[in-house]
């Protein structure tokens with residue numbers, strides 16, 4: 001499994017480089033797709049305006065979800081160290097990143113999980129002002145760590161592909177820790193949750209989706225976040241599922257950090 005470990009490192013480095021480029025190339029988004037059926041996220045379709053109103057695009061080339069009116073939950077590998085940080089622009093309220101009705105807000109502080117990079121791939125970005133968009137509840141029980149999940153993002157539509165102008169969504173089935181371990185030796189079972197099509201691949205998050213939420217309906221029919229896009233070997237490859245920070249595990253730490261930031 002060491003070669004996969006190495007590949008993971010390479011992937012993360014590549015993403016960091018892409019993220020840095022994204023800060024300047026953030027506006028060079030792909031032209032609108034010729035039809036609505038092109039696969040994106042990987043293997044998904046376009047999301048409707050307002051369908052996932054808490055989705056956030058971060059200017060370093062990551063996704064996120066509104067946790068409170070001033071805090072965006074994202075991945076630790078998307079941000080720098082904890083402290084004052086006005087470098088990030090968050091875009092929300094739209095599926096089209098060039099929509100004139102979009103809301104853009106600057107960050108003023110970043111809290112990166114102190115456990116990162118030993119797992120703990122979550123962070124909170126504090127915005128310089130509150131925004132009036134809905135928030136996405138984070139699962140604080142493992143009850144929803146199963147079944148079919150939805151993922152969404154503006155990341156690559158195919159492995160190695162460019163970032164997207166329009167938000168895409170896809171459905172990914174839960175993959176057990178034991179099966180995920182067959183793919184990745186370094187999985188942290190209690191803190192990471194895997195999803196994808198084991199046999200065939202074809203649907204997954206990909207570079208640029210990092211930090212965005214993986215979510216499903218709870219027993220009351222409300223969306224609840226079960227994961228944060230973290231890593232994978234390539235994108236949508238068979239037997240190489242996507243790996244997500246497991247929010248049911250981190251919910252208390254996220255809530256404590258959020259309380260401190262408010």
Ligand code: ARG
Nearest residue numbers: 015205207208209210232242
């Ligand atoms: N680390 C990637 C990013 O920064 C996300 C990779 C997700 N990969 C996957 N196969 N699900 O955007």
